Amino acid sequence: MGDIDRPEYTLDEIFRYLEAADKPCIVAIDEFQQIGKYPEKNIEALLRTHIQKIRNSHFIFAGSERHMMQEMFLSAARPFYHSADILELNAIAPDVYIPFIIEHFVKCNRKIDVVDVERVYTLFKGHTFYIQKTFNEAFADTPAGETCTLETIRTAINNMIAANDTIFREILSNIPEKQKELLYAIAKDGEAERITSAQFIKQHSLTSASSVQSATKKLLEKDIITEINKVFSVTDKLFSMWINQMYGNKAILP
Secondary structure, eight states: OOOTOOOOHHHHHHHHHHHHHHOEEEETTTTTEEEEEEGTHHHHHHHHHHHHHSSSSSEEOOOOOHHHHHHHOOTTTTTTTTOOOOOOOOOOHHHHHHHHHHHHHHHOOOEEEEHHHHHHHTTTTHHHHHHHHHHHHHHTSSOSSSSSOHHHHHHHHHHHHTTHHHHHHHHTTTSSSHHHHHHHHHHHSSEEEEETTTTHHHHHOOHHHHHHHHHHHHHHTTTSSEEETTTEEESSHHHHHHHHTTTTOOOOOO
């Protein structure tokens, strides 16, 4: 492949290979928003130009940073503006996911209370990665023939939080103070609404509405918080739990 320092040549090679293929191609690019962070400022435009010209390939652009993906495809100033249909992958429905988890415990001669599974699903808002990791650890700590207890599940989650302690401290150390104050407030509420209102500002001892607006913009850009239908939350649910544990706000699965 081409020189990594000359990405335009590497792209040329990739698209020549696709054009020469003897059958239609489907190209899936994961974490697509990362190209917006490349030091080369024209990569987005170069890639868009290549995609427009090719006739035998279809592209899937996947990304986990909602704010950046929306900006790439919905901003008229960006090369990929309205170039693709947008599909948001929602959480797996609880009536599908919860029986799936219980079934796997039962198959391996273990029991688990449906209420405890529901609590974990609600805690992580259906986020597959953390739900799966929680129950993988809890399953491993439950001997065959026994029941996975709430305490076992709670320990699994606390272990996950502890394992990420260094990463979360590093993230927090790079966030300016005003943004931290807003982040703490949103983490404490879990899901925060009307964050520029006088009530929210007073409740969380924030400075002013303009300060909150500025901090919100920066935290959204860094994908540290997420906004859905004017409701704000910390994007990484485990990070939110870690913040709350640090400041003694909430116990895990009380």
